[in-house]
Amino acid sequence: MAELTSAVWQNEPGWLQKKRQLAGMLQERFPKQDQQDEWLKAWREPVIPGQARGWLTHDGDYVAQPLAQAVNNYSQMLQENLAEKALSWQEGQLNAAHLSRIDGGQFIYVPDETTVEGPIKLAPVLSLQNPHTLIIVGAGAQVTIEETARIECSQPAFAAVEILMGTGARVHYRQFNRFDCPRALQVLHAYQAQGSRLRVEYGQASATSVTTSLYSFLDGAHAAWDAQAAIQVPYGSQQEIRPVLDGYGQGTRGQFTLWGQAEGDNLILHELRTGSGEPLQLDDSQVRLAPEERLADRLPAASWLKNKF
Template identity: 60%
Template sequence: MAGLDSAIWQQEPGWLQKKRQLATILQARFPKQDGQDEWLGAWEGERYQSGESTGLINHNGDYIARPLSQAVTEYSEILQENLMEKAISWQDGQLNAAHLSRIDGGQFIYVPDQTTVTVPIELAPTLVGENPHNVIIVGAGSRVTIQETAQMTNLGAVYAGSELLVGAGAVVTYRQANRFEGERALQAVHVYQAQGSRVQLAYGQDSATDVSTSLYSFLDGRQTSWRADVVIRGAAGTRQKLRPVLDGYGQGTTGRLYVWGQSATLADLQFDQLKTGSGEPLDIKEKVQRLTPEDSLFDQLPAASWLKNKLAHA
């Protein structure tokens, strides 16, 4: 656990130390989150660690990339304003506050306004911590594809957060198929979208452990769209949970969710219905297919699906 007088990273800026401390102090005042005791209880016990994280990227040019531990100092102003404020909010619940106080790795990516990144950004680190976190900021009018295939080797309870902050009119394709090795995992992929932005999410999960997936986007304004294609395969004896929530409202603003779930025991696929968090009249639709091992999952997916190609070779 992060102490009140200590940082997790060397040369951690004062604003982050204070933010971690505040999260620790206020944690008990926030609402409880579903299943949080499985994580909080595990974090109070032995801390699992096995070596150093590898594969995080440094890049200067059409976009900026840094390990998050480095970016909190080098890009302090932008992260002080955005880290766990707009997409994954640290004040939304006790587990989120605990995650902020323990963030121990991850990636920072920044795409400036009006920038087209022609080659997909490949993010494929091996992360050893319990609380990795990505912050991805895409400026107004920019276009980018990011493909994340991280290996999470921690043997305990892992909370992996990815938050995307997408500027007005930007077009973002975000593809993720992370693999977890520990006793349980929570993968949050949360987005804040400014007016007129479009996000296409492809999310795959087939780790041989219990995984809870939280998908969220706040669609802020007119002509904003979010679409997610999700493939979840449950290994024998594991529970796979999916909680999709959208918020926001605007003329021509839409949310679409397509889910393919496969497990030997369909009761182990616990998929919540797509809903709005605040009851706003957002145009949302979903289609969910639950398949047994005898069904051909990959025949159900679009031929050009990134998930089809990625999971078939996992």
């Protein structure tokens, strides 16, 4: 991979330049990650920022800014949390490469004890290889976020979402992104403090090969992760979904429900598991639909995903 010698964005703060360079220098010391070569081989050239439109800007009951602005305006918060708690850049070579090459993204911050009325809707159109969304929700805050991005690029893409939740926070996160690129890795990772509850509705039906990583670290008692996923594999493409939880604490639990539809063996569904072996209360349910069935008909009546298929 090409060595980083300058900032990716104009007016990029020094801490981010150093963090990018450190990730690039230390990358090979970290463990290898599954399928990483398919991405790393395509990222040999220097980063050239792509085009993006539709980033959200808001300053009121919550804050939303393009990531390129937030790294300056919320410098300390981003320095402490970007690719640290939910998606650790030191966990593997591909994660480190992603951090060093983030070329655009979204920042959303919901302060403590804030209830955001109505969903925050994020629907950018991107020609980026490494978009990154960082969502920080303070203690006791409540918010619903809907993301329906379109990512178009000529190289494999690594699209990451990090959700960091304070004590007792409530987040309902919905995502149905579409990829138009040779291959994509969609990462949706979270860090949850005690008593927090994250509800996820995730859908994917892109006409390309997409690997999805769902993960949360449940840090303390009575934290809960409840995810529903619907995956449809168009002819000629491939999908893989990997749900993993870690954490501890009395009453801490995770629940995963998945509906998958494909012809042949081009859909790989992994069961919900723990990454570190810590004892967690897990409930996993997976349904494979026949090709002639209508996926929307099998989803719960109140599902946000019903009108996406």
